[in-house]
Amino acid sequence: MSACVHDPDLFTNKGSILITGTRIGDRNVDIFIDETGTIRDIGEGVSKKCRSEAEHQISAEKTLAIPGLVNAHTHAAMTLLRGYADDMHLQQWLSEKIWPLEAHLTGEDVYWGTKLACLEMIRSGTVAFNDMYFFMEDAARAVDESGIRGVLCHGFITFGLAEKFESEVKATENLVSHIRGMNNPRITPAVGPHAPYTVPPEHLEWCGSYSKDEDIMLHIHLSETEQEVIDCKKAHGVTPAVLLDQCGCLSERTLAAHGCWLEDEDCRLLAERGCHVAHNPVSNMKLATGRAMPYPSLRSAGVNVALATDGCSSNNNLDLFEEMKVAAIGQKFFWKQDTLLPAEEALSMATSCGAKALGIPGGSIVVGQAADIVLVSLDHPSMVPLHNPVSNLVYSASGCQVSTVLCNGRVLMYEKEIPGETAILSGAADAAAGLLNRAAQNT
Ligand SMILES: O=c1[nH]cnc2c1ncn2[C@@H]1O[C@H](CO)[C@@H](O)[C@H]1O
């Protein structure tokens, strides 16, 4: 067994790992992870039993172990657009700033943007994400290298154009077969109709049946703004959620992002169909969607609600700790209910509910489960005193307190060290500068 600090194989070796001296909630525990990346034992005496068997050891005194966080809706490569267009109205932001710049994106940009996103997620304790963007084969390469989990879809936008429909279908089918060919259990494909206002019913129908035939997730933006709902009712006579249902897009494979303007009937419909909703409170507040996602109605209907950051151009970071706090306080504020969305629920939203929505392992630290584990340092003012660990995690900590991260039993960050970080930071900065240069030359 190697001592961790000088263990050169810790980041690459898939051998068994013993985490000693951490705590889960109020319990002091050791955690033993076998060479397949599965949690084999959790408890106080585990280190005595497993010390000789373990190939690596992580001394985790003064840390809290929590399940790896799950980001249920983002556009990872939008890290390259961080700070590019702030303080704008959503439709204007998309059509005047974001889409014109995205027209200049290359696969290499998306690769570097996704590398940067994965790095940022690992640093802040996120081990899985649900992504919708372009050049997704390049995103898949970045996720593969990063060691975290990704559900990836091509952002399918047709605006009703037949030739665009053809190319979006091709991009989706190519991505699905590419990802299946990678044969990486951490990466799964999905179909991603962008929104009911960018994909008309006949094209949504294709997405719904493709999701069913291929048994893959359907990832979509839904009822994000009031205008979207007004326009949809005017054009189709029903809410966006009902329209999706009519197009065969609502099922237990569906993840709808935002849902700020869902009506009570919509919430019941989503529950009936077994859909999942991703709550993006920071993005919603920044883009002034004007209404908080109706968590009380979704909750009482029984919808699984996960947590998400959205892209870095509307957040502007990927820190799910910050998102847990804003979700918990934002819901209380907007719905004027001081007991709504307590800390435990916010933590579940960011862990088990996310894992359930994405259909991936993780979301809890239990024997037999894949080791997606995050160690949060208690050696920090925001974690002292520790009257209630969950309260500190949600209301006081930030992603900066994350010290060590494991995904599928592999160590991705150890005591804040992530191999290759410097190269990713400069590669992504160069890609972002190149993108802006190309856009400036072409306009
Ligand atoms: O909040 C949002 N609402 C709608 N679209 C968005 C939002 N954030 C990013 N995108 C856009 O979705 C596409 C991904 O396929 C991209 O064009 C991205 O800019």
Ligand SMILES: [Zn+2]
């Ligand atoms: Zn989005």
